[in-house]
Amino acid sequence: MLNKNHLFFIIFTAFILAGCNPAEEGSNETASKENQIEHDKTTQLDRILRDGVIRVGTTGDYKPFTYLNPETDEFEGYDIDAAKKLAEGLGVEVEFVETTWPDLMDDLLADKFDIGMGGITRTLERQKTAFLSNPYLDFGKGALIRLEDKDKYNTMEDINKPDVRIGVNPGGTNEQFVVTHLKDANVTVVEKNLEIPPKVAEGEFDVMITDNIEAIIYAKEDRRLFSAFEKDTLTHSQMGYLMSQGEESFHDWVNLWIDEMNLNGEFEKLRKKWID
Template sequence: MKITALIAGAVRGAAFLTAMGLACAGAARAQAPASQLDTILSAGTLRICTAGDYKPFTVAAGEGYEGVDIEMAQSLAKALGVEPRFVRTKWADLMPDFLAGKCDIAMGGIGVTLERQKRAFYSAPTLATGKVPLVRCADKDRLQTVADIDKPGTTVIFNPGGTNERFARTSFKQAKLQLHTDNVSIFDEILAGRADVMITEAREATIQEKLKPGLCAVNTDKPLTFSEIAYLLPRGDVVFKAFVDQWLHIAKSTGEYQRIFDKHFR
């Protein structure tokens, strides 16, 4: 009888512990912070921060935008079943605007950096790239490396707040550094001879080479750096990141991303 009673007591104890465990798990799930995914679905709107000045990824066009990541943003919104709403930002304001909650995601040729990674998540990379010099074609042979460029008498121009500025300020000690706040007209400064070189992503350099006769992208097959481009997401929100990564995986696997990229990379 004692053994039977002990067994019965053990069974009741195990059942109690199981019930408590399930209750605690349920309470934990109930108290888990809501994902931005839930907020987006509830609002019916996906807010996208974008600079609108970085071909072929994001370009302000009239009252709207166009570019690779603009179409990808529209694709993401469609996958979510919501409407896209673009929020204009500047490169210098990108992280402050994002951290202030002005948008749910930031898209538009955003480079992956460890500094940004401290404060935000990134999606899986959309593509790999690197920094290359963009120069007047007459200077293509003499301005190929950092050592070639970093000399007195050479003017390096850059736009504020992004990886181009960071590279210029950390890499060049003797060349003249010139800040230019408009990322659309900056290339004309090189053509006009008011600057000699801009260090930018290979994709953008190639696009500007096509758009601006007289400019040449240098060694696009051997960039000065390795970098990746991705989408900026709220730090810690693994649910929203998982959705974005899966959507991007499908877009790449079905060829959707490549079709959009090829359309704008002409």
């Protein structure tokens, strides 16, 4: 029969041979838990400052806020310049991550970027699953039409007819507006937003529902087009920046940055450069 000393020696030897020192195992497990706790304490703002880069999600298809220039393969626009200023304020580099309007929220929740920028409307629906910053620009829904039709489409009723062909991009507030308010019109969803204005100019569509600022830009670029409901917009909204919920320190920093941009006239400079 084995005595207690022999039994302890056999068990201890088995642990050594298996590489499972009980004391070390307990120590490693404790260290792992401590590391996890420290990781959980790290805020998004901490990670951005630590990594030296902020990832900005943007669609690249919404002038004048975000546009992926095919000639340079670079993003440009109002919110692209703003993103660079945001990174400068943080003291980090900016990395642009291309997304789409239908995938915008999913990509944010999948941690593909830290903040969404590029003409994003502040809505109660988006606020349910994400966090929207303080507003930085007021705007409303308008319509891009042909110049020859400027006296034809003056009210919502004028464009909400079966013979009016409307082009709209998917996944954002433009499509939501069309689905809700223009149920009688002949609506076509076009995957690429940038393809709609020339289709209006060439007569394939009669109306493009979009934000009044985008309509202004396209009307400036193509004299065949006209920005309808430019001042008396169909809706009244504000733009903000999209972030994940539960990151208060990052939210507070971005909101203070927006306040500073307004106080120093930086957003006004961007408006003059890209819109006026």
